[in-house]
């Protein structure tokens with residue numbers, strides 16, 4: 001049988017950071033080691049807020065902020081969690097191919113902000129479990145779209 005990859009799409013509107021964090025927590029409950037979630041959206045849309053909610057639900061303690069001086073952070077948790085932000089990385093191709101391998105792998109649950117053109121590289125390191133897109137909706141309103149790929153079956 002051909003490989004099946006069901007996709008469910010959900011669309012939410014939030015009006016506070018805690019609501020966006022709660023969506024992240026809800027997605028986190030569906031994730032397993034070896035999976036990565038791609039998080040897209042303009043600056044200030046709420047990508048890091050969403051990831052923070054997911055990290056909390058996965059057992060990460062302490063601050064969850066956008067990585068600043070590196071492309072990513074690793075947080076200890078029952079299943080280790082990585083948080084990568086590629087905003088300042090103009091393109092990984094031709095650069096150190098191991099750059100992302102420090103953060104994505106079979107033992108980790110990973111979140112990548114600004115995945116842009118790196119999906120092939122990311123997909124080689126982890127299973128893309130979901131794509132999240134967050135858009136400004138005026139004031140504190142945000143539109144959060146979550147496309148989850150169901151577990152692939154052989």
Ligand code: ADP
Nearest residue numbers: 014015016017020043044045046047048049140
């Ligand atoms: P990004 O990582 O996409 O650049 P952040 O999560 O770092 O965005 O920042 C989102 C900003 O928007 C924060 O200052 C947060 O307080 C604010 N905000 C206001 N309303 C919301 C909402 N509904 N969801 C998420 N963030 C919100």
Ligand code: MG
Nearest residue numbers: 047048066113
């Ligand atoms: Mg961010």
